[in-house]
Amino acid sequence: MTDPAYQRLGLPSAASPYAVLRAAVRALHPDTRAVRGFRTARKRFYRQMLCAHAARQAAGDPPSG
Template sequence: MTDPAYQRLGLPVTASPFTVLRAAVRALHPDTRAVRGFRAARKRFYQQMLCAHAARQAAGDEPSG
């Protein structure tokens, strides 16, 4: 099952990790990005988006035959 937050990024399977990270940063509200106390939560969110993308790429790389 894919993370709904990752699905909202709307990225193709071929997107690079840097593209995923940029999309995840843009997905957060500027006020959320500005709060220092949320730093650990933001880092977890970015890591979850990267992991979801890697899992999607791994699932897409499997042979379908």
């Protein structure tokens, strides 16, 4: 099952990892990005989005968006 947060990014399966990262950064509220104490959680979120995207590419899912 795909992560719901990843699905909300609305990226095609052919998107580059950099595009996934940019979309994930934009998905977070600016206040959330500004809190230094959330840095580890933000990095974990970005890693999860990249892993979900890599899994989707490996599965050969059709593009969406």
